[in-house]
Amino acid sequence: MFDEPIERLVEYFRSLPGVGKKTAERYVFHILEGSEETAKNFAQSILDVKQKVKLCSECGNYCTTDVCSICKKRNPKVICVVQEPKDIVSMEKVKSFDGVYHVLFGCINPLENKGPNDIRIKELLSRVSKNGVQEVIMATNPDVEGEATAMYVAKILKPLGVKVTRLAQGIAMGSNIEFADEITLEKALRQRQEL
Numbered sequence: 783m784f785d786e787p788i789e790r791l792v793e794y795f796r797s798l799p800g801v802g803k804k805t806a807e808r809y810v811f812h813i814l815e816g817s818e819e820t821a822k823n824f825a826q827s828i829l830d831v832k833q834k835v836k837l838c839s840e841c842g843n844y845c846t847t848d849v850c851s852i853c854k855k856r857n858p859k860v861i862c863v864v865q866e867p868k869d870i871v872s873m874e875k876v877k878s879f880d881g882v883y884h885v886l887f888g889c890i891n892p893l894e895n896k897g898p899n900d901i902r903i904k905e906l907l908s909r910v911s912k913n914g915v916q917e918v919i920m921a922t923n924p925d926v927e928g929e930a931t932a933m934y935v936a937k938i939l940k941p942l943g944v945k946v947t948r949l950a951q952g953i954a955m956g957s958n959i960e961f962a963d964e965i966t967l968e969k970a971l972r973q974r975q976e977l
Contacts, residue, residue, distance in 0.1 A: 788814075840909070842885030842902055843867050856882045862919040863906065863935065865889050865928065873921060881919070884909065889922055889931035898934060906935065910944055917945040924951045 784792065788810055795806035813821050837843070838850035844867050845851070852870075860881030864870055870883050886901040909915065918939055922928035936946040952970030953962050962970070 837885075841883045842887065842905070843870055843883060853882050856880055858882050858909075858913045859916045860919065861906070861909065861915055861917070862921050864921050865923060865931075869921065881917075884918075886922070886931065889927040890934055891927045901931070903935065903938070907938065910939060910942060915944055917947060920946065920948045924949075 783789070791810045791813070792803070792806045795801050795809045796803060798806075801809075813824070834846050835844050836846070838845045838853055839848050840853040841850060843850045843852065857880050861884050862873060862879060862881055863884045863886060864873065865886050865888060867885050870885070873879060873883070884902070884906050886903065886906075888896055888901045890896060890898060890901070906918075910918065918935070920932035920935060922931045932948055936948075939946050950969075950973045951966070952973055953966060
């Protein structure tokens with residue numbers, strides 16, 4: 783339908799998460815209708831991200847320095863463990879956590895042949911040992927793999943005398959009880975708080 787350069791760019795946009803054919807086409811037409819300078823800046827921004835961004839040597843978050851700004855400024859005695867760097871963005875929106883993070887880059891998932899040695903658990907153990915960590919908050923996803931990972935990490939950290947906690951789970955604000963599944967309702971009931 784389109785000439786090769788347009789079709790190729792549409793396909794690159796379609797390869798992005800959540801971008802369908804129509805959205806990809808809109809992006810391409812936006813670039814075509816914009817200035818060449820804007821297109822060059824856009825392309826350079828992509829190259830800059832690939833060339834300049836690396837992983838924080840402490841937590842595994844994306845940054846342009848050896849150690850990210852969160853690890854430099856925050857309390858290293860409390861670590862919040864997340865599955866992916868994008869989870870840090872979600873946690874930071876709360877604006878009440880003063881600790882640091884640790885990115886696992888996945889979770890234990892036997893169906894995908896991903897075990898404890900395939901994610902950054904060794905690095906977490908090293909941080910806990912050298913920094914005198916007091917608490918590790920498991921903020922993995924509330925699914926089977928996230929739960930298995932949280933339980934595994936708790937099992938290996940408990941002998942070290944570290945407090946291991948899990949994010950509370952339950953019914954989302956604004957949702958209806960009738961649509962909640964049994965496991966969610968059970969957890970919400972168990973983790974209820976006094977008013």
